[in-house]
Amino acid sequence: MTLDLLPIGQGARIVAVDWSALVQEEASRLRSLGLEEGARVAVAHRGILGSRDPIAITVGRMTVAVRRVHAAAMEVEKL
Amino acid sequence: MSRQRKVALVGNPNAGKSALFNALTGARQKIANYPGVTVERKSGRFVLPTGEPVEMTDLPGAYGLDPTSPDEEVTSKVIRGAFAGEAVPDVLVIVLDASNLEQHLVFAQEVLALGKPSVIALNMVDLAERDGLVLDPAVLAEELGVQVIPTVAVRRRGLAELGEAIASAGERHPGPGLTRIGATERRVAAHAMAAAAVLSESKRHRLHAKLDQVLLNPWLGPLILLGVLFVVFQAVFAWATPFADGLDAAVSALHDGVAAALPESLLRDLLTDGIITSVGSVVVFLPQIVILFAFILALEASGYMARAAFLMDRMMAHVGLSGRSFIPLLSSFACAIPGIMATRSITDPKDRLTTILIAPMMTCSARLPVYAVIIAAFIPNTNVGGGVGLQGLVLFALYVAGVLGAMAVALVLRRSMTRGAASGFIMELPKYQMPRLKDMAIGLWQRAWIFLRRAGTIIFMVTVVLWVMLNFPKAAPGESQVDASIAGKVANGLAYVVKPIGFDRDMALALIPAMAAREVAVSSLAQTYAVDAGDDEEQQALELGDQIKARWTLPMALAFLAWFVFAPQCMSTIAVTRRETNGWKWPAFMLFYLFALAYVAAGATYWIAVAAGL
Numbered sequence: 001m002t003l004d005l006l007p008i009g010q011g012a013r014i015v016a017v018d019w020s021a022l023v024q025e026e027a028s029r030l031r032s033l034g035l036e037e038g039a040r041v042a043v044a045h046r047g048i049l050g051s052r053d054p055i056a057i058t059v060g061r062m063t064v065a066v067r068r069v070h071a072a073a074m075e076v077e078k079l
Numbered sequence: 080m081s082r083q084r085k086v087a088l089v090g091n092p093n094a095g096k097s098a099l100f101n102a103l104t105g106a107r108q109k110i111a112n113y114p115g116v117t118v119e120r121k122s123g124r125f126v127l128p129t130g131e132p133v134e135m136t137d138l139p140g141a142y143g144l145d146p147t148s149p150d151e152e153v154t155s156k157v158i159r160g161a162f163a164g165e166a167v168p169d170v171l172v173i174v175l176d177a178s179n180l181e182q183h184l185v186f187a188q189e190v191l192a193l194g195k196p197s198v199i200a201l202n203m204v205d206l207a208e209r210d211g212l213v214l215d216p217a218v219l220a221e222e223l224g225v226q227v228i229p230t231v232a233v234r235r236r237g238l239a240e241l242g243e244a245i246a247s248a249g250e251r252h253p254g255p256g257l258t259r260i261g262a263t264e265r266r267v268a269a270h271a272m273a274a275a276a277v278l279s280e281s282k283r284h285r286l287h288a289k290l291d292q293v294l295l296n297p298w299l300g301p302l303i304l305l306g307v308l309f310v311v312f313q314a315v316f317a318w319a320t321p322f323a324d325g326l327d328a329a330v331s332a333l334h335d336g337v338a339a340a341l342p343e344s345l346l347r348d349l350l351t352d353g354i355i356t357s358v359g360s361v362v363v364f365l366p367q368i369v370i371l372f373a374f375i376l377a378l379e380a381s382g383y384m385a386r387a388a389f390l391m392d393r394m395m396a397h398v399g400l401s402g403r404s405f406i407p408l409l410s411s412f413a414c415a416i417p418g419i420m421a422t423r424s425i426t427d428p429k430d431r432l433t434t435i436l437i438a439p440m441m442t443c444s445a446r447l448p449v450y451a452v453i454i455a456a457f458i459p460n461t462n463v464g465g466g467v468g469l470q471g472l473v474l475f476a477l478y479v480a481g482v483l484g485a486m487a488v489a490l491v492l493r494r495s496m497t498r499g500a501a502s503g504f505i506m507e508l509p510k511y512q513m514p515r516l517k518d519m520a521i522g523l524w525q526r527a528w529i530f531l532r533r534a535g536t537i538i539f540m541v542t543v544v545l546w547v548m549l550n551f552p553k554a555a556p557g558e559s560q561v562d563a564s565i566a567g568k569v570a571n572g573l574a575y576v577v578k579p580i581g582f583d584r585d586m587a588l589a590l591i592p593a594m595a596a597r598e599v600a601v602s603s604l605a606q607t608y609a610v611d612a613g614d615d616e617e618q619q620a621l622e623l624g625d626q627i628k629a630r631w632t633l634p635m636a637l638a639f640l641a642w643f644v645f646a647p648q649c650m651s652t653i654a655v656t657r658r659e660t661n662g663w664k665w666p667a668f669m670l671f672y673l674f675a676l677a678y679v680a681a682g683a684t685y686w687i688a689v690a691a692g693l
Contacts, residue, residue, distance in 0.1 A: 025147045026503040029426070031262055032142030033507060034182050038266075044288075045295040047393045054392045054402070054504050056295065060181045061210075063291070063508040065389045065402075070503060 001078070004055060004071035006043045012076035014039045021073040030070060034059045041076065084133045085166055086125065086245055088200075089154060089190055090174035091183050092140030093509040095202040097121075098518055099174055099232035100137040103241075106521050114164050118153045118423070127246040128239060136168070143262070144189050148426040158190065170248045171197045172241070177214055177229070178207035178510070180276065184269035185262065191223060196248040199227040200241055205234065206510065209286070213278040222272050233515045287382070287511045294386050304390050307383075308409070311374045315367050315413055315444070322366035330359030345550070353546035356602065357595065358539055364414065367444050368530055369523060371413040375406070375421075376522045380514035385506060392504045398486045399493030401427070401504040404434040408485070411441035415652045417526065419659055429497040433489055435656055436497075436669055439647050440485035442478045448598040449643050450474055456624040457636040473640075480644045484676065496668075545592045561607060566591050580678060581638040581685035585630070593648045600648075634688035641684040645677035 006012055014037055019027050030036065035057070044063055045056040053068040090096045100108075104123025113120045121137040138157060139150035146152035153162065160167030173190055175183040191197055201216050216227040226244040230237035294300055334355045341347040378384045384406055392402030403425045411418030418438045425431040454470050461469045493499075545566070554563035561567045570588035577587050585607050593600035601623070608626045627636070647653065647670050656666040 023503065025427075026505060028145060028147050029142070029503075029505045032145075032147070032185075033505065034185070034266065036263070036266070038263075045291060045389075046297065048297050048301050048390055053396070054389060056291070056389065056508060061179050062182050063287075065385070065392070065504060065506045065508055067392075067396075067504050070505065 001076060002072050003041065003043070003057070003074040003076050004052065004068045006041075006076060006078075008043050008046070011040065011042050011079040013079055014041060014074050015077050016075040018073040018075075022070065026070065030066070033064050034062070035064065035066070035070075035074070040079070043071075084131070084169040085136065086133045086170045086172060087136045087138050087157065087168035088172045088174055089138045089158060090140060090202075091142055091176070091179075091186055093507055094140070094174040094176045094179075094183060095232055096137060096140060096174045098515065099172075099200060099202055099230065100135065101518050101521055102232045102235055102238060104135055106524070108521070108525075110525055113153050113162070116149055116153060118149050125242070128242045129246045131246065133169075133245070141186065143186055149428075150423075158193065158195070169196065170245050171195050172200055172245065173197055174200045174202050177201050177204045178210055178212055180214070180219075180273035181270050184272055185265045187223070188265045188268065191225065197225050198241065198244040198248050199223065199225055200237070201227055201229045202232060204229045205231045205236075206512070212280050214276045215278050216276075218276040219272060222275070233518075290511050291386070291508070294383070295389060300386070300390050304387055307378070307387075311371070311409075312412070314374065315371050319366040319370050323363045326363045326365065327359075330355060330363065334359070348550070349543070349546055353542050354539060357542040357599065358535065362531070364444055365527060365530065367413050368417065369527055371410065372417065372523055372526045373519065375410060376519050377514045379406075380512065380518060382509045382511045385508045388504075388506060389508065396504075398489040400430055400433060400489055401425075403504065403506065404430060407434050407438060408441055411438040411443060414443050414445070414530075415439045415441065415649065416530070416655050419652070419655050420529075422659065427499075427503070429493075429499040432660065432665065433492050433497045435659060436492060436665065436672075437485040437489050439649070439652050439669065439673060440481045440488070440645065442481045442644070443597075443649075445597045445649065446477075446643055448601050450477060450640065452601050452624060453627065453636050453640055456628045457631075457633055477640060477644055480641075480680075484645060484680075488672070488676075542595060545595060549592070561588065577678075580642075580682035581632075581635045581689075582642075582681070583631075583635070586635070586639060590646075590648070595650050597643060597646075597648045600643075633693045634685045637688050637693070638681040638685035642677045642681040645673050645680055647673035647677075 003012070003014065014035070017035075017037055022030070035041070039059050041057050041059050043055055044058050047053045047055070054065050055068060055071050056063050056065050057071070058064075088096050088100055100121065100123070103125050108121055108123040111120050112118065118139055123135050124132055125135040126132050136157075138154045141151040141154040143151070144155045144158070146155050156162035157165050158168065158171065171190060173187045175187060187199065199219065201214065201219070204214065207214065214229075216229050220227040226248070228237050228241045228244050230241055232238075294303060334351050337355065338347065338351045341350070375384070378387070388402035388405050390402075391405040395401055395404055404422075406424070407418045407421040409418075410421050415438045418441065419435050422431045422434045422438070425434060454473055458470045458473050463469050463472060548566040548569075549564050550560070551565060552563060554560040559567075562571075567588065570584055570591060573587040573590065574582070574584040577590070582590075585604065588607055589600045589603040592603045604627065605623045608623065608630075631639075653666045653670065656669055657663060660666065
């Protein structure tokens, strides 16, 4: 299952990231925010009015907004 | 006497660096750009407990030394002494958010691995404690091999201890644990250190999670945002009026006072009708700009701005932009200059360029005087139902036209000149905080000063040039000064160009001085008609609105309104665009496409109105 499909509030761990699907600057930005293999994450919020974009993800004690395409590149396992 | 030592604050964005910087240096800060880049350099003076004064700089927030934005590039280069013209800091103060250690320790390790004299400020420990997180700084100090000082910048807690630690920070060698290379290893270490430093951690019932439940709610969130925007606009346009009127009266009094005090001469005219009137016409916007920035600073400091960006991202994505463009565009409704300066927070260069190029289409406050005079003269003040007036409706339509134009242009640009991979939206949503009055006051003062300095330099110079063009060469007896002047000659030529879109020569003439600032079009029309009326007392007595009504047709008036929705008639905007894009290419393009749009829009409006028999 990929991160964008994770139900809100469900804790998960990122097990694999398809870095090649992301632009290089975006990839390094995501890494620097701690969104990479091994991180414990949960989906906190989704975008407005039924759209599923963007997505607010909690990682550690931080909340990070990303686009759905970024989350779709991250394979997670539920905890 | 050796040179003054330099201390730099480094840390992740949202570590509370700026608040700490303000607390350490006070209000006396120097703000400039780093040479060659549009990144702000903030510096100030701090006196160590030893009595030694040091220069303190607040380096741009960074997530790592591998730069992904212009801000990070500056920070990375300055720390490593690779930034030409910028002395390498003698001591680094690494600022960490106490409640976000696991994240912030990653960058801290990277900086410490450089081996420079360093001190860690464990900032915002009070917020961490509010969230039930109590930390032991000694554990971190031992792990990292540097002094760790808990601070609460906004309450001035720990500042003296931090000063002592800076004074005693000496040469050091990176400890064995810090030579790890690779982000993943640092992250694992950061996780372990953060966990080891926790003395107690209660059940996290974090305030911001609850606030986010409401403010980011898919249905409620946008409604609240709309309400916030409504209050901001209401404040900018209503609350500012008494202050603006006061400034206006002061400018008029100064004008009349100088006119009465000096003998009649060319120099007096330059001083009064030229400089005081034009610079004054810009300075009266200061209250609006201050009020707008008070809101923007408060929304930013509270953490809500990032939520607004989150909520708006979906809509901005439709035209190829991201939520980050929302804040600069919002600012541009007051004035495009602070709006364009605010684009610095956009990380993607193509996103940023697109936002700069469309910012002038947001209806700024300088257009209001033009709209107000013409709408009052031509649009009947009738009620179209539901308490909505026709005049207000037309004004609203002009705002909407600007926004739609901007969205359409963004869409086209992102597919042509600023084409690139779909820009992402990756943004930390910081914790909610109560904005601090002192930080707000410092920020407001800095913004107001930048604005006033611009009015005192660029607008001043343009005014002098235009005044010369309008007053030379001198008219022969029997010839009007307007016709004889350089500006009049240019207007006669320009009249041919704008004739197809329904403008007459007087309108063409008004457009020339309005290049300095749009609202000058109003005073310029008033001046032209005053000269034209000559000694005819009946003519002279007419108000500008009546003059326009007597001389223009409705299609002409509508075309003039349509022109000002798009026309880039603002020297300051062009100047700030040149500065922010480092060259003339983009301001030149902006001028070209906006004039082309203005021409087409005014022409279409004119001919449709004529065809409709208005």
